[in-house]
Amino acid sequence: MCGIFGYIGQKPAVDQLLLGLKVLEYRGYDSAGIAVLNDKGSINILKREGKIINLLNAFKSLEKNKIYASQCGIGHTRWATHGGVSSNNAHPHISYGGNFAIVHNGIIDNYREIRNMLTNEQHIEFVSQTDSEEIAHLLELEFSKRYSDIIRSESTQRERQKAVLDCINVVADILKGSFAIGVICALTPNCIYAYKNLSPLAVGRNSSGEMYMSSDLPTLCNFCETAYALSDGETAIICKRVAFFDKGIEIQKKPIRLNKEKNTERTSDCKHYMEKEILEIPDAILRTKDKLSLNYMRDTLPWLTKKPETIYFLGCGTAFHACIFASYYTEKICKVYCKAILASEFICQDVKLNDSTVCVFITQSGETADTLQAIRKAKQFGVRTIAITNVALSSICSISDSVVPTMAGVELGVASTKAYNAQLCAVVLLAVYFDICDCIDFRHSNYAEIQSTITDIANRINALNSGKSKIEEIAKTLRRSDRIFFIGRGFDYVTAREGALKLKEISYLYCDGLCGGELKHGTLALISKDVYVVAVATQTDSMKKMYNAVAEVRARGAKCICVSCFEKLNEVSDVFIPIEHVEETMSPIYSIVPLQQLAYLTAVSFSLDPDKPRNLAKSVTVE
Secondary structure (H helix, E strand, C coil), X not given: CCEEEEEECCCCHHHHHHHHHHHHHHHCCCEEEEEEECCCCCEEEEEEECCHHHHHHHHHXXXXXXXXXXXXXXXXXXXXXCXXXXXXXCCCEECCCCCEEEEEEEEECCHHHHHHHHXXXXXXXXCCCCCCHHHHHHHHHHHHHHCHHHHHCCCCHHHHHHHHHHHHHHHHHHCCEEEEEEEEECCCCCCEEEEEECCCCEEEECCCCCEEEECCHHHHCCCCCEEEECCCCXXXXXXXXXXXXXXXXXXXXXXXXXXXXXXCCCCCCCCCHHHHHHHCHHHHHHHXXXXXXXXXXXXXXXXXXXXXXXXXXXXXXXXXXXXXHHHHHHHHHHCCEEEEEEHHHHCCCCCCCCCCEEEEXXXXXXXXXXXXXXXXXXXXXXXXXXXXXXXXXXXXXHHCCEEEECCCCCCCCCCCCHHHHHHHHHHHHHHHHHHHXXXXXXXXXXXXXXXXXXXXXXXXXXXXXXXXXXXXXXXHHHHHCCEEEEEECCHHHHHHHHHHHHHHHHHCCCEEEEEHHHHHHCHHHHCCCCEEEEEEECCHHHHHHHHHHHHHHHHCCCEEEEEECCHHHHHHCCEEEECCCCCHHHHHHHHHHHHHHHHHHHHHHCCCXXXXXXXXXXXXXXX
């Protein structure tokens, strides 16, 4: 969930590091810091709680001299996990001897054992409560044990680099857990080291010869034309050029060509990225539909020659709601067993896996730690895996058998909107392809018809985006509620869950999404005059049951907001939000939009920042 950034070039490192950390802001953080290394081997560290502007202001108040002259450094944005929010717990961390500074993403599972050893046996005093400071001290300790002669001798820069590389590999073997590490060493000026294990890390280079390092590959698009993604267990030495190593042996890596994402700035009409991204939903759906042509699916899934007997859909948070929809839709279309499983639970369960099973993993970032763990487990059983993701160069793409991309474009709001709608579009087309993959003649399939329906839905969303005054009025009243329940049945249950998640993420109101049929099984005890109920009803076969559910909660004093294409529900609603009738099995692509608008407008009415909700990160890279 944290962010790593590094720079080596001809410009002041401080400026580039602050720019890089600013680009990483969308991932979420509560403190930030930088460490710079000058050509005389001096490390200077500056870190602060809160926003990057605090770090910038602190830097402005310093004498720039040495720290500004540096052209090499590492930076970090931190979400507190081990230890609270403080300057001491912020990264970078420096070693007891002052020779090493590190930044770390991930979680070190055995940090307590390491800390106890360093405290009791080496008498090292810690200044933070993190699981990361141990890494810096271990590097110093291993270097002093193994290479004290190098410290005292007139050894070459190359010899010292090799010694540091060796120590990083030794320390990596000691550590248990997930970790991407950036390191600078006072003994090797103008050099950065990178190591990756289960957390993302990449190195980039631009046409001016400047070198960058980032834990977020898309971020490098703002600075570089070429990048290299590290694989687990690999180390990089980044100087004027970059060299990659696997267990100390130099290897060659294939470069990745980067293209700067267009249209990532807010327009003057949009106050927040979330607002802009809701408006971009139709385009995200259409781009995804156009990308996932029948020929594309056939080329992407050449191994899929018959309909799978069992399909598991796995994801977390919003992506899990896409999984629930995928399981409903695919089971209806393909008439095979489908199940949605939380990725974090999949690694704890004994799920039946065999060669007739396909596992589909949905993740916006492609770096979600729990989802990556789940796909690794599935691959141990030889199961075919498909990734649905919005980031083409992400970790999940490198380990899945096939990738079905969503074409939502960069999504900077932490609460996912357009990426979710694009995921629903992708799973619809994937389900249809599952159903027809063993057809001899694809010309007689209904694939083009489904694509046409998706186009129609996208066009109808444009109309939803143009009129939201009623939703804005509702948003202002929600602050009077202490509990909000979202209800729906069948496909509408998916929308209810996602609508509740959106609202709680950015407004901090207590929300829950549940099946409309479950009210009598406990939740009615919580219904009172202070409660709001948001009912979603787009399914003909459950419309009467939803009517009764709404009447039931209103009879107990709750205020009810109905989002429906059935005018009849207006009779029992306090507020009725009419939407058009679309293909019912695909309605969640469409009906979620008013709830995304409701969440956004509610947060704004509370004067909250919907783009950066507290305690949440865009890319959850730790379990």
